[in-house]
Amino acid sequence: MNLKRTIFLSLFISLFSACGKENFEQVNFDRDAMLTNYVDNIIIPRYEKLALNCEVLYQASLSFQSNTNASELESLKEIFEQTYLSWQACSSTEFGPAGIQTLKAVFNIYPVDTPLINDNISSSNYNLEAVNNQAAIGLPALDFLLFSKGETTASLSYFNNNLNALTYLVEVCAQLNTKSNIVSSDWSNQYRSVFVNANGIDLGSSLGMLVNELNLDFERFIRDGKVGIPLGIRSLGNPQLNKTEAFFSGYSIILLKESIDKLEDLYTGTSINGIDGLGLDDYLVASNATHSGTSLNEVILDQFMEIRNNINELNQSVDYSITQDPESASLIFNSMQEMIVYLKIDLPSTLGVLISYQDNDGD
């Protein structure tokens, strides 16, 4: 039978060639273990930490409401900073429960719409859940309320003379608390098993979503949002300083650093306690991924280093640095641009993650 012969022949030839060549070269990697590491040691603990901080933040806002004094303001500001930092760890995993709650839109839409906040406060007539209030809520709204009124005395007198503002502050914190709690508990209760079981490679798979969202966050919210847009990439090169993250508190540099650190941890599968587990880096190594002759993983790690070094050149805040030394800020943007090529092209295409949005015949 012709067909049988053909099949046997092809079987024989291929096996022979492969044996002779590289001794059954194999991609030896436990993707299920990687997903488990991601969900148990990274994603869930990060949301738990966020939820915990938001709880403390909300309590601090209540205390501040009842005792509007310098020490309460100080502790509120302190927990605000902690919360903002812990948000950076959650920004890159906006899928599953976080996607359903559109957590990013609740937590960190900036620049904040200050006239809208002032209107809301003076009218006392607002719905923080409404889409048109997205630029008047979240951490940027707190950043405005806590840091734009001047030093401690000025701030205190603002709140003491404006009880509506205190209410608004508390309600913003309450919203963060509620949302982060929902997401955190949904991740641990229902979504954990969904995540672990979606162990394929399509768009709906956990790996697909992880890679996709990581890239989306890095490109749009870290590169463009934190650096590019303030630098003027969407405004004919004219800097847009007030579009900097945490513009009023001036925390932009530590937040930027934190987001890069947390992105790298996500990439390397490093837990919230600093334990390096199975991550995309190990997957790349197991797949023998290379770039221009060197290991793709090395290239990516070097690029993280490069970005970090460039960030270290900044001082005070991103907007201040742009006015003083736009070159340094541009360097960060460029090194991030380079990284996107590695994370968005090389990483998925060597892992065979077919990030396809519909049918595909492979080009």
Added chain:
Amino acid sequence: MTGINPQMLKKGYNYILSNLVGIEPLVSFRILFSILMLISVIRFYANGWIEQLYLNPVFHFKYFGFHWVPAPTEEGIYVVFISMILACIGIGLGLFYRICTLLFFILFTYTELIDASNYLNHYYFISLISFCLIFLPANKYFAIDNLLFKNKQKYIHAWQINIIKFQVGVLYVYAGIAKLNSSWIFEALPLKIWLPANMHLPVIGELMTYSSTAYLFSWTGIIFDLSIFFFLIYKRTRIFAYLAVVIFHLLTFWLFPIGMFPFVMIFSNLIFFSTRSHARIYERIMGRNQEVKPTLQRKIKLRTNLLILSYVILQLTFPFRYLLYTENLFWTEQGYRFSWRVMLMEKAGHASFTVQDSSGKLEIVDNKEFLTPFQEKMMSTQADFIVQYARMLSNAYTKKGFVKPEVYADVFVSLNGDGSKRFIDNTIDLSKERDTFASKKFIINYP
């Protein structure tokens, strides 16, 4: 040429084109095709792709020569899809068959022409087949039209079945020829990248992680594609070949997100079975008919002969137009589409555009403002889309108040996991370039 004499040519001509043969295989094809298309169209709607692919985009990529094809309105596209559903039903029932096939061909092809970034070889195949169906008498038997128009006819010309076999054969053989390249043969690429990604599957998952499996699949794939058509037309191997078809396509369905295509092929290939095997099914349904004498003339009109000939020549030559370009085909994709190159390469890209005002000031484009994620993904690896996009950007930024905007692109592409490389010359103002058949000089040659 010594062995061929006019007698044999005549015989071959009769065998392939003008002999009278039973209509049943064509009727089965009509019915199965209509059912599959009905499912495809409904699936397309159910997946939300009408919105995603036709309504959400603010800009559509076009095929060369089809820039005039208008984007649909929201009502319009639903009318198109409902009409396609009705046309499918009509084709299946054999009711107003000619109008329904014509309608289906026009509407289906229209939906493909709206946005070239949706291109799939599978859709092209369906356009071609539905084009052929307009001219084939698939409603002459087992059709409601028979009752309405008394047009029942049990015999048709051989070409009226063979043209579909030819089209299926072209698909396989050309897909096989396309695989005859060194990456596919000697490196098992891209399967070596794609297969391990299926490591989560039960039973075969472990097997997928071995590179030997990728070689096995690559080589079997070539042999399958190049030979299956011949095993299907040869009576003694047909049943085994068909079995191989079923296994092959189910396997690809399982391993890759290729939608309805495997099923279209599995059912289309039934046309290779003899009139006898098809006739048995109809006898069972309608009872044994008394033999109807062929009423048809054997002679085929000259005009029909010429039409068939030109269709065949076009199908055989068009996929080879890539030979007119000297650059790496997989890298530039010049002459890549409409050539049955299926699942041939792993390609990913990232494109960042800078628009420069005449004053020298710059802005970096947010692609999401103009493109859907899917369009952006397709655009970043295909040079004709990059040009179309750059020209659109130039217009959009002129409207934003830019004076003589120039458009530059930083595009990086990775082919078969080979590491990202610069794809487009970033010193060339792309808004001045045109999307033509000429070789695109702004593509940086594959290193």
